[in-house]
Amino acid sequence: MATPLATPMGSTQARATTAEHRLPTAAELRASAFAQTTRQLYKELGVEATGLRYAVFEKALTGYLNLKGDGKLSEDKQLLTVIDFEKPSTEKRLWVLDLAHKQILFNTLVAHGHNSGENVATSFSNENESNMSSLGFYVTQGEYYGKHGRSLKLQGVDEGYNDNAMMRSVVMHGADYVSEDFIKQFGRLGRSLGCPALPMDQYSQIIDTVNGGTCLYLNGSDTSFNSRYLNKDVAMDTFFKEGALI
Numbered sequence: 001m002a003t004p005l006a007t008p009m010g011s012t013q014a015r016a017t018t019a020e021h022r023l024p025t026a027a028e029l030r031a032s033a034f035a036q037t038t039r040q041l042y043k044e045l046g047v048e049a050t051g052l053r054y055a056v057f058e059k060a061l062t063g064y065l066n067l068k069g070d071g072k073l074s075e076d077k078q079l080l081t082v083i084d085f086e087k088p089s090t091e092k093r094l095w096v097l098d099l100a101h102k103q104i105l106f107n108t109l110v111a112h113g114h115n116s117g118e119n120v121a122t123s124f125s126n127e128n129e130s131n132m133s134s135l136g137f138y139v140t141q142g143e144y145y146g147k148h149g150r151s152l153k154l155q156g157v158d159e160g161y162n163d164n165a166m167m168r169s170v171v172m173h174g175a176d177y178v179s180e181d182f183i184k185q186f187g188r189l190g191r192s193l194g195c196p197a198l199p200m201d202q203y204s205q206i207i208d209t210v211n212g213g214t215c216l217y218l219n220g221s222d223t224s225f226n227s228r229y230l231n232k233d234v235a236m237d238t239f240f241k242e243g244a245l246i
Contacts, residue, residue, distance in 0.1 A: 034236045044102045052095055056084050060217035063137045063229040064099075067215050069238035072139050072157065074213030079105075081140075081210055083196055085112050085121040085133060085220040089189035094196070096210060106206055111178050111189045111197040119188040124222050126156075126164045131193045134162035134170060135225045138216040141166075143207055148173035148195075152207045154216065158227045162218070170194050172210075174203030 024032070042048065042057050060082045067073050078100040087093040094110040097103070112121035113133040125132035136158030143152045152172040156162030162170075175197035176182075177190020190197075196218065198206055210216070 030236055030240065034239055045097055045104060047095060047104060050104065050107050051091060052082060052084065056082060056219045059219065059230060062232055062235045063217050063227065064215045065235035065238045066229040066231060067137065067139065069234060073215055077212065077214050079210055079214040081214065081216040083110055083218045085218065088119045090119060090183050096206060105209060106202065108202050109178050109189060109199055111175060111192050113194040114191040122221055124220055126161055128164060128168050133194055133218065134165060135218050135220045135222055136162040136227055137229050138162065138165065140210050140212065140214045140216060143211055150204060150207060152211055161225060168194060172196055172198060172203065172207060174198050174200045176200055
């Protein structure tokens with residue numbers, strides 16, 4: 001009678017060890033390098049200390065790279081503006097980041113739409129006359145003088161979420177209800193008709209800085225929001241093609 005072959009001692013352990021020590025794939029190496037660089041940029045910008053969460057920054061940067069890869073952003077300005085409407089209006093929830101020099105240029109208050117909520121924005125809309133803020137990615141355009149004085153046009157690039165921004169006249173402008181004094185009096189900022197309204201003592205400088213084809217990302221609590229500009233694979237293509245994050 002033939003004797004069954006014995007299983008070599010430790011063969012299971014050997015297979016497990018081999019699996020544990022397999023070389024990472026090219027895709028895994030790409031993803032790891034991208035994640036490490038993004039984390040390092042977040043650290044060098046020093047934005048964590050100002051309240052900008054890494055998860056929000058990562059999404060904003062991913063969109064920036066996608067828009068850059070699509071040729072939608074200015075080659076002259078490597079700027080990323082982030083607004084986090086998951087934070088209350090009493091907190092500084094707008095950041096203008098200089099990615100080239102790794103600097104925070106502005107960190108200030110910003111108002112949300114009247115029908116988006118009281119102190120915290122919880123509802124968002126792309127509809128005309130909704131008086132709500134719209135989530136997603138925008139590309140800044142030119143400025144003009146309207147009923148709010150000097151204002152900056154914003155082109156929404158997320159279909160179904162903010163692509164009606166130009167038609168709705170959703171713009172950056174200054175407002176006297178965006179101030180610490182207003183917060184002290186009412187416990188929150190005043191609210192706009194959907195525009196990201198800025199403090200009167202800073203709005204002009206911010207418009208000067210971000211106009212003409214820079215990226216704005218407006219983050220909010222709507223879990224149904226989705227954007228093709230959050231595609232990390234495409235963002236990594238831009239990153240590795242250009243050999244630098246910016």
